[in-house]
Amino acid sequence: MNTRRDFLQKLTLSAAVIPFLPGYSPSSLTDFSNHPYQGRVLRVAILGLGSYGTRVADAMQSCKRAKLVGAISGTPAKLKEWQSKYNIPEKNCYNYDNFDQIKNNKDIDVVYVITPNALHKEHVIRVAKAGKHAICEKPLSVNAKDGQAMVDACKAANVKLLVGYRMHFEPKTLEVIRMRKDGEFGKVLFFQGLSGFTIGDPTQWRLNKQLAGGGAMMDIGIYSINGARYMIGEEPVWVTAQETKTNPEKFKEGVDETIQFQLGFPSGAVASCLSTYTMNNLDKFFLNGEKGFAEMQPSTGYGPIKGRTHKGELTQPHMTHQTIQMDEMAAIIFDNKKPVVPVDGEEGVRDLKIIDAIFLAAKTGKKVSLTV
Structure with a gap:
């Protein structure tokens, strides 16, 4: 593993x-x-x-x-x-x-x-x-x-x-986004994202700063960052973060083991997230609004995604993620189809701006303002 x-x-x-x-x-x-x-x-x-x-x-x-x-x-x-x-x-x-x-x-x-x-x-x-x-x-x-x-x-x-x-093409995820857009949760107040697992082989490239650019945040924490954005439907304007490292031999300088981070959004909604390489049983999203909630666990695994809202269980059938992704990307490339959640390079840069700010906040202990 x-x-x-x-x-x-x-x-x-x-x-x-x-x-x-x-x-x-x-x-x-x-x-x-x-x-x-x-x-x-x-x-x-x-x-x-x-x-x-x-x-x-x-x-x-x-x-x-x-x-x-x-x-x-x-x-x-x-x-x-x-x-x-x-x-x-x-x-x-x-x-x-x-x-x-x-x-x-x-x-x-x-x-x-x-x-x-x-x-x-x-x-x-x-x-x-x-x-x-x-x-x-x-x-x-x-x-x-x-x-x-x-x-x-x-x-x-x-x-x-x-x-x-x-995940931008995953049916249960798209249903939660639809519900949020249609106001079924009311004003969104809070998002929680838990992303992590216990990583194995200490010699693999994901634990090599020169190849990975970091550690858990680049690999698994990005799911909570991206999820916070598409679940809340806004871009964060500030971030705070705290890093914990229990095994500096395995997680060397520049390779994050565990980072807790918080995001603030223009509407006043906040996100509290965890990115880690030392804990299993995570992979969970929770969205809370004034009128209802959505909970997904597993939230980003290969499938099937499972979830429920205040209206009941999410029942959209499982679709192999990479299959529907590639068919949808063909439509984007050939037909200029606009997906519900963007998958273009600019979307990737937005996540990287947030990751840069998380690393800075964890290093300085200060709240970092964001413009993504």
């Missing part, structure tokens, strides 16, 4: 054994249920063939509007394995040194970057310069400055930059 993704897979039911349900079509999601899709298909190459890259590749086998056609890796054996497993042509396989040549490959529309956080900036900018759209796994980068450089590079190249915010 060396990674967040391994943990979440065991914490919840494996998405692999829960069937994709194409018949469920909430109004905010693309409807493929009435007839087979016959339009343009988004042709995707995945850069970074680790555990999450494999999860995305597996989920894409059920996509209606996106297809895995390429692979990029520094490990030749993985490329061979993916060619066989996913029927990928050899001409669509690249390594980290030569993948700029995708600019000459008309069979690839977009590259999904799933590499360590500190490599996102270089890889996305190279993808943009090759004239391809980019999807980047979150966090977008290791700080807001680098994230903005990625946004600017994609704009200059006239390509889209999207971020792998799979």
